[in-house]
Amino acid sequence: MHNIFISIVVFFIKYPKFDISYLQYEKTNTYLTMRKLLSLTLTALTAASAFAGGYRVSLQGQKQLAMGHTGVGVVNSAEVLFFNPSGMAFLENRFNASVGANGLFARTKFQNQANNWTNSTENFGTPFSAYVSYRATDWLSVGLAVYTPYGSAVEWDQDWQGSHLVNNIDLEAIYFQPSISLKVNDYFSVGGGPIFVSGSVNFNRNISRSQTDEQGNRTDVTIDAGGVTAWGWTAGMMLKPTENLTIGANYRSEITMEARDGDATFHDVPGFLSTTLTNTTFDADLPLPAELTVGFSYKVNDKLLVAFDYNRAYWNVYKSLIVDFHNAAPTSINPRNYKDASTYRVGAQYTANEKFSFRAGWYFDESPVQDGFFAPETPRNDSMGYTGGLSYQINQRLGVDFSFLFLHFKEVNNSYDYYQEDGQNTSFGGTYKNVVFSPGVGLSYNF
Amino acid sequence: MKNKFIYLSLLAAGLIACEPEFNNEVTNASYSAGDADFSSYVAVGNSLTAGYMDGTVSRGGQMYSFPNLLSQQFAVVGGGAFTQPSYDDDINDYGGLTLGGMQIASTRLIINASAGGPEAINGTPTIEVSNQQAMAYNNMGVPGAKSFHLLAPGYGNLAGVATGQANPYFVRHATSPTATVMGDAMTKNPTFFTNWIGSNDVLSFATSGGVGVDQTGNLDPSTYGGNDITDPNVFAATYSAITDMLTSGGAKGVVATIPDVTSIPFFTTVPYNPLTTQLLGGGDSQVGAATMTQLNQQLYGVLDQILTNFGAGDRINALDLGAANPLLIKDESLTDLSAQITAVASTIPQYAPIADFLGQTYGQARQATANDLVLLTTRGVIGAAPAGVPAPFNSFGVTYPLQDSHVLTAAEGEMVKVATTSYNNTIKAIAASKGLAVADMNAILNQLVSGLRVEDGQIYTADYFSTSALNTTVFSLDGVHPNARGYAMVANEIIKVINSYYNAKLPNIVPGYYPGATVLPTN
Numbered sequence: 021m022h023n024i025f026i027s028i029v030v031f032f033i034k035y036p037k038f039d040i041s042y043l044q045y046e047k048t049n050t051y052l053t054m055r056k057l058l059s060l061t062l063t064a065l066t067a068a069s070a071f072a073g074g075y076r077v078s079l080q081g082q083k084q085l086a087m088g089h090t091g092v093g094v095v096n097s098a099e100v101l102f103f104n105p106s107g108m109a110f111l112e113n114r115f116n117a118s119v120g121a122n123g124l125f126a127r128t129k130f131q132n133q134a135n136n137w138t139n140s141t142e143n144f145g146t147p148f149s150a151y152v153s154y155r156a157t158d159w160l161s162v163g164l165a166v167y168t169p170y171g172s173a174v175e176w177d178q179d180w181q182g183s184h185l186v187n188n189i190d191l192e193a194i195y196f197q198p199s200i201s202l203k204v205n206d207y208f209s210v211g212g213g214p215i216f217v218s219g220s221v222n223f224n225r226n227i228s229r230s231q232t233d234e235q236g237n238r239t240d241v242t243i244d245a246g247g248v249t250a251w252g253w254t255a256g257m258m259l260k261p262t263e264n265l266t267i268g269a270n271y272r273s274e275i276t277m278e279a280r281d282g283d284a285t286f287h288d289v290p291g292f293l294s295t296t297l298t299n300t301t302f303d304a305d306l307p308l309p310a311e312l313t314v315g316f317s318y319k320v321n322d323k324l325l326v327a328f329d330y331n332r333a334y335w336n337v338y339k340s341l342i343v344d345f346h347n348a349a350p351t352s353i354n355p356r357n358y359k360d361a362s363t364y365r366v367g368a369q370y371t372a373n374e375k376f377s378f379r380a381g382w383y384f385d386e387s388p389v390q391d392g393f394f395a396p397e398t399p400r401n402d403s404m405g406y407t408g409g410l411s412y413q414i415n416q417r418l419g420v421d422f423s424f425l426f427l428h429f430k431e432v433n434n435s436y437d438y439y440q441e442d443g444q445n446t447s448f449g450g451t452y453k454n455v456v457f458s459p460g461v462g463l464s465y466n467f
Numbered sequence: 468m469k470n471k472f473i474y475l476s477l478l479a480a481g482l483i484a485c486e487p488e489f490n491n492e493v494t495n496a497s498y499s500a501g502d503a504d505f506s507s508y509v510a511v512g513n514s515l516t517a518g519y520m521d522g523t524v525s526r527g528g529q530m531y532s533f534p535n536l537l538s539q540q541f542a543v544v545g546g547g548a549f550t551q552p553s554y555d556d557d558i559n560d561y562g563g564l565t566l567g568g569m570q571i572a573s574t575r576l577i578i579n580a581s582a583g584g585p586e587a588i589n590g591t592p593t594i595e596v597s598n599q600q601a602m603a604y605n606n607m608g609v610p611g612a613k614s615f616h617l618l619a620p621g622y623g624n625l626a627g628v629a630t631g632q633a634n635p636y637f638v639r640h641a642t643s644p645t646a647t648v649m650g651d652a653m654t655k656n657p658t659f660f661t662n663w664i665g666s667n668d669v670l671s672f673a674t675s676g677g678v679g680v681d682q683t684g685n686l687d688p689s690t691y692g693g694n695d696i697t698d699p700n701v702f703a704a705t706y707s708a709i710t711d712m713l714t715s716g717g718a719k720g721v722v723a724t725i726p727d728v729t730s731i732p733f734f735t736t737v738p739y740n741p742l743t744t745q746l747l748g749g750g751d752s753q754v755g756a757a758t759m760t761q762l763n764q765q766l767y768g769v770l771d772q773i774l775t776n777f778g779a780g781d782r783i784n785a786l787d788l789g790a791a792n793p794l795l796i797k798d799e800s801l802t803d804l805s806a807q808i809t810a811v812a813s814t815i816p817q818y819a820p821i822a823d824f825l826g827q828t829y830g831q832a833r834q835a836t837a838n839d840l841v842l843l844t845t846r847g848v849i850g851a852a853p854a855g856v857p858a859p860f861n862s863f864g865v866t867y868p869l870q871d872s873h874v875l876t877a878a879e880g881e882m883v884k885v886a887t888t889s890y891n892n893t894i895k896a897i898a899a900s901k902g903l904a905v906a907d908m909n910a911i912l913n914q915l916v917s918g919l920r921v922e923d924g925q926i927y928t929a930d931y932f933s934t935s936a937l938n939t940t941v942f943s944l945d946g947v948h949p950n951a952r953g954y955a956m957v958a959n960e961i962i963k964v965i966n967s968y969y970n971a972k973l974p975n976i977v978p979g980y981y982p983g984a985t986v987l988p989t990n
Contacts, residue, residue, distance in 0.1 A: 127486065127487050128487065129487045129488075129489065131489060131492070131493040132493070133491075133493050133497055133974075134922065134974065134975050135974055135975050135976075135977055136493065136497075136498070136540075136543060136974030136975075137493075138493050140487075181980070228937075228938050229938065229979045229980050230938060230952065230979065230980055230981060230982050230983065231937070231938070232982060234985075234987070290986065291580075291987060291988035291989075292578075292580040292986045292987060292988045294988070429487075431489055431490060437924065441925060441938045441939065441979065442935065442936050442937065442938045442939040443935075444924065444925055444926055444939070445924055446923045446924045446925045446979060447923045447924045448923070451489060453487040453488065453489055454487060455486065455487040
């Protein structure tokens with residue numbers, strides 16, 4: 021991020037034009053806020069970094085994904101509703117729509133050489149997004165975004181070595197975000213909107229490393245909660261100091277999914293525990309952390325656009341996963357101790373002709389998971405994303421977008437050291453290696 | 468068409484790249500046998516080798532014998548097939564034994580949750596001693612075997628079971644009535660062995676509460692009783708002969724030392740001083756205090772006075788109402804003061820009628836100390852009525868001394884300690900002379916006393932089963948033998964020894980994944 025900040029400074033020096041715009045806006049409160057945000061980001065950057073990942077899935081638009089999932093300062097399509105809703109105001113067309121979906125192929129391998137353990141899991145997901153925007157008046161645009169920024173599907177072999185931590189998890193959250201954007205003037209807009217989240221979680225794990233029923237089947241519990249809803253908000257601003265430079269900042273609030281009275285079902289319970297481990301309901305909270313994004317795009321020439329984004333995800337809210345069963349079973353406390361994490365993104369778009377445009381990007385995604393808290397439910401570490409894609413304009417209104425993402429993870433040696441067994445912390449770990457590949461396709465319709 | 472092609476080729480490239488690979492993939496090649504050859508692994512020993520737990524060998528329990536767990540790790544580095552005596556006839560996994568259809572050994576212990584304690588699982592054993600397999604196995608652990616039994620012909624003779632000359636477990640698989648355990652073991656031509664023999668040479672004395680005889684000085688084991696301590700020279704000669712046989716074909720191996728009784732919950736679970744007002748009052752301290760006061764006035768005080776006259780006043784002291792008081796026990800090593808007690812009691816009018824009884828009962832009685840080990844099996848005896856003893860003297864440990872078979876007294880414990888130390892020195896010396904690795908199970912199990920920390924951070928102790936330690940108890944319900952989790956821990960310790968002594972690289976065994984006690988809602 022230092023680099024990104026430095027490059028912004030370099031722009032100030034290189035492009036004297038900018039200085040003029042800078043003076044123009046210096047006195048506005050909005051700009052001061054922006055500056056505050058930037059300095060906040062800078063402070064955040066100086067914090068020590070470690071691991072990345074969590075259950076954030078960055079696949080919120082085919083065009084922008086292809087550009088390294090940059091977009092806070094890119095006005096390209098209706099996808100801007102996710103990246104920075106204030107950008108709706110600067111969209112060329114009165115009506116813009118983008119829909120798309122990805123096939124998310126995630127594979128994880130696990131091994132522990134000391135114990136001769138090997139395992140792997142392959143999971144498939146289809147995150148999707150849909151955006152529409154409409155310019156109601158010269159100064160007001162409205163829109164609706166539906167997207168799935170958080171989710172996790174991991175299915176290990178039932179009763180595998182880490183089954184006391186997780187057998188399988190399926191976490192889904194759909195965001196519905198009505199938005200407005202106000203064009204303050206030709207250089208500046210603000211925007212935002214409320215977010216309604218509908219989510220579900222299904223999670224299974226064994227109740228211990230060795231408990232079985234009388235037939236030797238491992239005792240496990242499934243917790244399931246659907247239709248969990250919550251509210252949040254997003255707000256952003258966009259600054260176009262020159263014709264070629266667009267600067268943006270966007271904040272998406274933390275949303276805590278409060279599962280209440282979900283179903284907890286125990287399986288293969290031995291007789292002597294049958295009065296303790298009764299099927300019951302449970303309460304649990306799962307935070308979907310806030311995310312701040314700042315960045316900009318620069319139009320190098322008529323054909324080439326480059327963009328840089330910096331994300332800060334405030335994962336520190338995920339202290340522990342606490343499942344409070346409404347029966348005699350003890351409350352399950354699972355420390356997570358996530359830390360805030362950053363992502364650095366760069367992308368470019370080359371508009372070859374009226375029919376074709378090509379995109380490429382790269383990002384570095386830091387994991388929020390700290391050493392010793394590496395649980396196999398989200399077995400991811402720092403990653404580098406390589407993206408690419410293209411759009412083909414079928415006619416003036418309709419275009420088709422293709423994208424792909426290849427996420428490269430370094431193999432990681434880590435463990436989860438806070439599993440309590442008879443009051444003593446025990447460790448489960450090994451070497452993990454992930455590969456994620458995600459092709460995507462979408463349609464854009466503008467007029 | 469063109470972009471379709473690009474898209475498809477990208478997809479194909481991505482899917483191929485989607486296979487994660489480690490820099491160093493874990494395969495069998497990640498491990499090695501080092502200087503050892505596990506192609507024919509033979510385990511000799513006693514119940515600890517046979518997979519005995521919860522008071523028996525059962526079909527389910529045998530799977531967790533430490534040699535069987537070891538063999539699974541050996542298999543990764545060229546270990547051959549590992550066979551164990553068949554328990555297919557243990558249809559219901561009850562364990563126990565029958566001889567000619569008559570039950571001669573009880574079924575495996577379980578926790579009956581409704582009663583709150585260990586009990587033999589309700590059912591009839593189907594393991595029949597006369598169901599003879601006549602076969603040598605890789606696991607030649609024979610429950611109950613002492614060192615010299617491994618070399619004794621006839622130890623597997625069916626006809627000898629009834630007379631106590633033969634071992635029912637060995638009878639089931641001895642290749643002939645005259646076969647020896649070692650003879651059968653050697654037919655497997657071991658390239659690697661473990662030998663954990665010797666515990667019963669001293670432990671059966673200890674678990675019997677020291678009712679046997681210390682046979683030190685008697686060099687003829689054929690004259691020994693089942694609960695006697697083997698002469699150390701007999702042990703050394705036997706151990707040496709066994710080791711010579713095992714190594715005769717050039718086999719390498721691990722020999723294990725004998726655990727001391729202080730690391731075994733059978734001897735450490737029941738406190739020597741459980742007598743509180745709470746306990747004596749059946750939960751009501753006031754009632755208990757009244758009882759205790761009465762005991763002090765009518766029994767403890769009187770005995771204390773009489774014994775003090777004969778310089779033995781420290782044997783029995785008044786009970787302290789505010790403390791946990793020691794049990795009353797009989798100690799055969801004490802000078803017998805029966806006559807003296809009877810004589811004095813006769814002079815006290817109210818005690819004169821029972822003067823003889825008092826002398827007989829308390830002549831060698833004393834209160835227990837921390838050096839006396841009360842056996843696990845005595846737990847149910849404390850407070851129970853001895854047969855034919857009138858009230859109020861009919862309460863074991865309180866008004867009537869616990870007998871020799873209930874307690875391993877300090878003097879008996881000392882004999883056990885001397886023998887254990889001697890055997891272990893012998894084992895280590897013979898191992899050194901043969902270049903064999905030593906698994907110092909005595910030292911390893913002693914670590915359990917303060918807590919043995921394994922690789923995953925869990926700490927295991929030598930504690931007996933409790934519901935707060937469902938996942939961490941390593942001893943089975945008999946209090947002497949490990950449970951499946953404990954055998955996994957033992958196997959892992961042996962792996963460490965093999966890895967370091969024979970430069971091998973064997974994968975660990977993680978005890979946390981192995982089961983503990985069977986807990987049933989009812990029995």
